[in-house]
Amino acid sequence: MNHKQLLGGMVLGLVLVAGVLVVTGPTWTAYAQDAGAAADKYGYEGNKSCKKCHSATYKSWEGSKHATALNTLKPGEAKEAKEKFKLDPAKDYTTDETCLKCHTVGLGHKGGYAIPDAADAKAVKEAEKLAGVGCESCHGPSEEYAKVFAEIMKSKRMYKTEELTAVGLVVPTEATCTTCHNDQSPTHDPAKKFDFEEMKKAGVHEHEALKQREG
Ligand code: HEC
Numbered sequence: 161m162n163h164k165q166l167l168g169g170m171v172l173g174l175v176l177v178a179g180v181l182v183v184t185g186p187t188w189t190a191y192a193q194d195a196g197a198a199a200d201k202y203g204y205e206g207n208k209s210c211k212k213c214h215s216a217t218y219k220s221w222e223g224s225k226h227a228t229a230l231n232t233l234k235p236g237e238a239k240e241a242k243e244k245f246k247l248d249p250a251k252d253y254t255t256d257e258t259c260l261k262c263h264t265v266g267l268g269h270k271g272g273y274a275i276p277d278a279a280d281a282k283a284v285k286e287a288e289k290l291a292g293v294g295c296e297s298c299h300g301p302s303e304e305y306a307k308v309f310a311e312i313m314k315s316k317r318m319y320k321t322e323e324l325t326a327v328g329l330v331v332p333t334e335a336t337c338t339t340c341h342n343d344q345s346p347t348h349d350p351a352k353k354f355d356f357e358e359m360k361k362a363g364v365h366e367h368e369a370l371k372q373r374e375g
């Protein structure tokens with residue numbers, strides 16, 4: 161092997177390593193917040209549309225800690241937890257983006273939560289639809305799949321889940337939960353391992369039987 165070939169081999173090697181880094185990059189950069197948001201292909205729309213068709217599920221979610229997660233960031237709320245984890249109970253964290261990314265739906269993504277101007281009543285109302293950990297935090301941005309569900313409901317036909325996941329629906333797994341339930345949370349207790357089955361029972365919503373789904 162002459163000098164040129166050796167140099168060529170080294171350059172090729174570097175290109176390969178760089179390629180691998182690009183491909184695998186996200187595994188260390190990231191805790192991507194919110195299911196399915198990575199590509200920003202579909203927009204978030206808020207929980208209200210889900211409520212129309214999944215009223216029982218909505219009700220049980222409404223009673224969960226997820227639903228009130230934005231409220232937790234207000235001064236005076238969750239005082240004990242804040243003190244225990246060295247957060248300031250008197251501080252208003254509702255405008256702190258480092259908190260909002262896990263305590264609202266889709267911050268920084270298409271259609272996602274935007275901090276409203278308190279004087280703008282319309283913006284405040286809009287923001288309410290995306291406050292807390294909502295349906296789309298776990299099931300992905302619904303801009304497209306909600307339309308498909310509407311058609312499925314109307315036609316009463318059978319469907320396969322893949323039809324919906326192709327347009328942004330997420331069937332949540334443990335990885336969906338740990339985009340937020342991880343050590344970037346200031347109240348995270350490293351001694352408490354995330355037990356998916358236990359946590360599902362404790363904190364998600366009641367389940368409904370699917371009658372139109374195939375398989
Ligand atoms: C978008 C971020 C996010 C995702 C995704 C998420 N959570 Fe949470 N979760 C939170 C936040 C924030 C709280 C704290 C809410 C509060 O009390 O203000 C919480 C609280 C909880 C709680 C109650 C408090 C506790 O620690 O016991 C349970 C149970 C829970 N989550 C289960 C789950 C499960 C199961 C999944 C996945 C199927 C999931 N979460 C996905 C952000 C998230």
Ligand code: HEC
Nearest residue numbers: 232238241242247253258259262340341344345346347348
């Ligand atoms: C990486 C996601 C993430 C970030 C960032 C985050 N949180 Fe949370 N937060 C959670 C989750 C998940 C929980 C549920 C308990 C746990 O596992 O930490 C939670 C719970 C809490 C609780 C306890 C609620 C209770 O009722 O006991 C408080 C208080 C809180 N968060 C405040 C904050 C504040 C303030 C910030 C910003 C400085 C913040 N969080 C940033 C995910 C996050």
Ligand code: HEC
Nearest residue numbers: 210214217218221226293294295298331332364366367368
């Ligand atoms: C914290 C995450 C989380 C949130 C928030 C959430 N879900 Fe789910 N959802 C799940 C999980 C986990 C499953 C079960 C997935 C599986 O294994 O089949 C599920 C299943 C479902 C199903 C399938 C039938 C069933 O009940 O199992 C429907 C419908 C559904 N969710 C609707 C909603 C609606 C509507 C909302 C908002 C009101 C919502 N979900 C909020 C995690 C979540």
Ligand code: HEC
Nearest residue numbers: 209210213295299302306309310313321369370371372373
């Ligand atoms: C127009 C009515 C309608 C709307 C709006 C709607 N859904 Fe549904 N959804 C359905 C129907 C119908 C099914 C199938 C029910 C069945 O099989 O019995 C379904 C099924 C689901 C399933 C189960 C998918 C599977 O195959 O495992 C999930 C998850 C779900 N919906 C979440 C949501 C969420 C989250 C929203 C809001 C963003 C939403 N849906 C909005 C009508 C709707």
